[in-house]
Amino acid sequence: MPEATxxxxxxxxxxxxxxxxSENFDDLHPAYAPHEAAVASDRCYFCHDAxxxxxxPTDIDIPLFIRQIQTGTPEAAAKTILGQNILGGMCARxxxxxxxxxxxxxxxxxxxxxxxIGRLQRFATxxxxxxxxxxxxxAASTGKSVAVVGAGPAGLSCAHRLAMHGHDVTLFDARAKAGGLNEFGIAAYKSTDNFAAQEIDWLLKIGGITVETGQKLGGxxxxxxxxxxxxxxxxxxGLSGVNSLRADGEERDGVSDAVxxxxDLRQASDLNALPVGRNVVVIGGGMTAVDAAVQSKLLGAQNVTIVYRRGLDQMGASKFEQDLASSKGVHIVPNAQPVAVHGNGAVKEVExxxxxxxxxxxxxxxxxxxxxxxxxFKAIGQSLEGAPEGxxxxxxxxxxxxxxxxxLGGVWAGGDCASGGDDLTVTAVAEGRDAAEDIHATLMGGK
Structure with missing residues (x-):
């Protein structure tokens, strides 16, 4: 984000x-200590038809991993989790x-x-x-190679499962760092201590994965x-395009996308150097809108308002996320849509x-x-850019x-760029994993 002008x-x-x-951006859900995890796991009924x-979305055997924590074997619990969701650490957050x-x-x-369950999953992983x-x-090398384009949750999940099966994987990403939304799109108070990068380093220990950054499809x-x-x-x-407000004055200074x-916030080495407005308005109703609004408040904005065109019960952000925003002093205005952005060069009012x-x-x-x-800030959804012809x-x-x-034969896709999902990290992980299994079966002649 540019400095104030x-x-x-x-x-x-x-x-x-x-x-x-530092206090504002501390861990939203502090990690369990071992005795806290023991007490929390003891509350589980271990339902047969859980x-x-x-x-x-990733079909983790939740009763099993909680019982493993209860019996004092959290590393076994982690393997139960990670066998279905290799990014179980981030998803727990x-x-x-x-x-x-x-x-x-x-x-x-x-x-x-x-x-x-989320905090217990984090404890184990x-x-x-x-x-x-x-x-x-x-596994032993198959001699097959797979290109995975996009090092976000879907790509990382796919790459790990393919490498585990013995395929050689080259993982490409357009940015300078791998991680996708886990690295660039999650609120800082949800993923502290550079966890996204730590998880990737750990994931790559499977071997057989080469990461090449700065490589963009279509470029x-x-x-x-x-x-x-x-x-x-x-x-x-993923989805790199930002939807338009379709409101007069959208081009004014001070208007940008929440993503x-x-x-910028996630990559900032000094939050004190990151500029924020005094009066901030966020348009949208999903988790990105809440993340942008809450973090604006935590950076020192005096008045922060989320405006959503439909009712609170139709917001993409969960009730928990809405309550979190309210608890941080964010005002939520439902049932209103933008008409115009007013100001002399820079935004002064939004109608x-x-x-x-x-x-x-x-x-x-x-x-x-x-x-x-x-x-x-615009948080009204993203769109696919640069989809290959065919x-x-x-x-x-x-x-x-x-x-x-x-x-296209020989080409699979998953995560936010693909149809059918609900744009969640955990869903992207599942789609990458399942695509990898289908790719493996195809390459080995099973299909």
Missing amino acids: PLTPGITSGRLSADTL PCMTAC VCPTETLCEEVCVREVAEGKPVE DTLMGAGKHPFTR SLSLDKLKSDHDAVFLGI SFIA FEYTTTSDGKLAGTGETFRISADQL LTLEGRKIAVSDTGATS
Whole structure:
């Protein structure tokens, strides 16, 4: 993000002291100590038909790993987790467990307080990774090579599973660092101590994976060349385009996308040098909107408002995320859509129109209002950019089968760029893993 200019006087750095910033961006959910994990695991009923497993996109055997923690074998628990979700450490930190496994926990249904599955998963995976161990061994080389484009959750998951099967994998990414949204798109208070990079270093211990950064599909990489140089290709390129507000004045200074703001924050070596507005408005209703809004507040913004075009119950951000935002002083305004961005060169106010929904259709009411803003973040979704020719699209994403196969032979895709998913880290991991199994079966003549 650029430094404040005369056109954006309200955007400045150094609003808070270094000590306050350190406290503000501390771990959202502190790790369990061993005795805390023992107590938490003892609350599990170890259900035979565990609904938590059904709710987990990666099908982790949750009762088994919790019992393994209870019996004092957290490293065994970690292997149970990682066998299904190789990025189980990050998912334990960022997965919306409150709307997945924990929401259907029998304890939640009966008592309103679920077993804290996410924190128990973190305890197990952190224990194993802290010991420097990698629980999987690489199979004998198959002599086959696979190109994986995109080193985000889907690509990393796919690459690890392929390498474990004995294939040679080259993992390409357009950025200077691997990790995708885990590295660039997650709120800093959810992933502290450079954990995303640590997890990648640990994952690569399987061997057989070469990482090449600064390599972009459509730029230095072409799909035709990748197909000719490798036996298979997996695309986990994510969504790099930012949707437009379609509001007058969107081009004014002080208006930017929330994803870039979060990326800048995650890569900042000194949060005190990161500028933020005094009056910040975030347009959108998903987790990116909440992450941008909360972090703006934690950086020292005085007034932060999230505006969403539909009702609170339709926000992509979970009730937990909404409550988190409110607890940090973020004001959420539902049922309003942007009309215009006002200001003389830089944003000064954002005009909104109240909305109503009838039979699922959104409509403006004609009544408008304005909110003061010197910084406006767009968090209204992303779009696929640079999809190679020849790939069939479904809507704005790459059309894939249940196992990630695209319309082009020898090419698979998964994660946010592919159709069918719900744009969660844990779902991307599952899609990368399943595509890798399909690629392996195909390369070895099983299909």
